[in-house]
Amino acid sequence: MTVTTDAAPPTEPPIQSLVRKAKSDEALVTDWRELPDLVQDVTAIWPQSHVFYTERDHYTPLIFTESLRQALALLSQRIHSIPLGHRLGWEEINSWILPSALDVQTSAKKVTLLVSHPSVTRRRMGSVYLVSRIDAVSDGRRIGGAEVRYSAHPPAIYDRLRGPYASAKEAFGKAIRLTAPVAPALVGRSDTRNVVLTPIDQPLSWQLRVDTTHCVLFDHPHDHVPGMVLLEAAAQAAQATTPTPVATTRFDTKFLRYVEFDQPCFVTAEPGPAQGVVQVTVTQADKPVFTTAVTTEPWPS
Structure with a gap:
């Protein structure tokens, strides 16, 4: 005799787990669907106000980068x-976005990422x-794009690397003492908590300021300084080189080495x-760990 039972459907992981965020309100990606020709349509919703991704009347460029990161995760x-236990890491990211898309007042807030x-x-x-290509569309127009090269390693290989x-917990515990921020206005910020550069006695150079208590950049422990922190440092360094407010519209970036918490890290800017x-x-222990060409444009009048 065969006995059948109604098996419960598998439980869908919460969206914040799939995009690798601990807090649900930090999940910018809300939905996705499969399109023909092996393309995926991913929906991201940008909040009109955010403690890190909005600055006065505009979005910071990192909201687009974080949307890409979450979509690919x-x-x-x-x-x-790829199992959730695998560790994802960027190798290269080349991304661009229109300055007009960063205007909080006129942005459609809903961004479609075609991947x-x-x-x-x-x-x-x-x-x-993996290599992934992304076109960002909002209100029927293309507002940005990216090509990302990244990897995923199972725990055994990642731990060996x-x-x-x-151990993320141990790495957090070994982080050097939080250093002082530069003046927020110098780097286009209004809140000291969002400043990731510390002044040093060298022109156009700073120490990386790593605040492991930051509620967005570190909403869960990491074993190394995330790429998002390095990109934010690059955007702030680019702003610090010019006396007028500018929008960061492009990153052409290579991630060369893991950046550790237990050693100081230094950021240097020079004309491109x-x-x-x-x-x-960005250098650590006298070795380059990250390099990027940051393109900036004046904010639209």
């Missing part, structure tokens, strides 16, 4: 079947290397190859 599990994946390489031990730094471009390099 979601799709890594839903499209590529494709021209390269997905799986290694024998479980690591995955990180060695003594593998074109008008409005600032080359930012």
